[in-house]
Amino acid sequence: MSLFQARVFVHLRPSVLDPAGEATRSATKRLGIDGVTQLRIGKSIELEIEAKNKDDARSKIELMSDRLLANPVIEDWTLEFKNEQKALKN
């Protein structure tokens, strides 16, 4: 078994209105920054998972992302792995 570190980004699908993102975009003008044409807010979920190998870790995280971390009706997600750690002593 090895320990894998991963990050899942969950974001609203492009077709779904993001009022929180719009409110934040309007605040950029108040800060004096012009030209922000789009701003959308998502969630970043960082996790560590024990798995046999990277493919095993990936399939577990994909299931988790589809069923729990994101709602496929309104959200998409992307997955990236960080450094793989050495085998665990079990």
Add this chain to the structure above:
Amino acid sequence: MKIGIIVFPGSNCDRDVRWATEGCLGVTTSFLWHEATDLNGYDAIVIPGGFSYGDYLRCGAIARFAPVLNSLISFVNKGGKVLGICNGFQILTELGLLQGALTRNKNLHFICDKANLSIESTKSSWMKNYKKYDAISLPIAHGEGRFQCSSDVLKKLQDEDSVALRYKDNPNGSINDIAGITNKNGNVLGMMPHPERACDDALGNIDGKSILSTLLS
């Protein structure tokens, strides 16, 4: 006649529902803890409003894995009646018993107000005391009540006569002014407005009584 009200950690309208069903309508009602699995003997299940498990990830996202909801799916498949109010509606969409999703209100505010509604379908037995396009008024109290779905799903909902309630003056940006929907069979109803808060004369509005009183027959 017996009603069960599912109680999650963070539910906060469970007692209001019980007051409406038992206190105002006289139907035997009991609370079902989220870890319960036995729904035998219940004629209808209500999933009340509130913030199940804190609603930290997404409204209803954690609740859908509660043991009681596995039993609820079988209950629905056998034709049992289920009403999800507010957070209950959100949970039913997360669970896939109802289509679409509930998202942040367009104006970002938590809206606590009275909503004028139109009955859009009488397919569901929950709505059998109404005629199509009857006007009612019910309280709303939500931060994430903007109903969203794809155009395909919207067409399906309309073709199946599953849009149960529409807002007359859309408060939250819901697609197609939708305030409540049913499943294809009509035994599951999800709605953002709170009928249980409009059952007692003392509150000045009893428009919600007709929805809940369908349980009596």
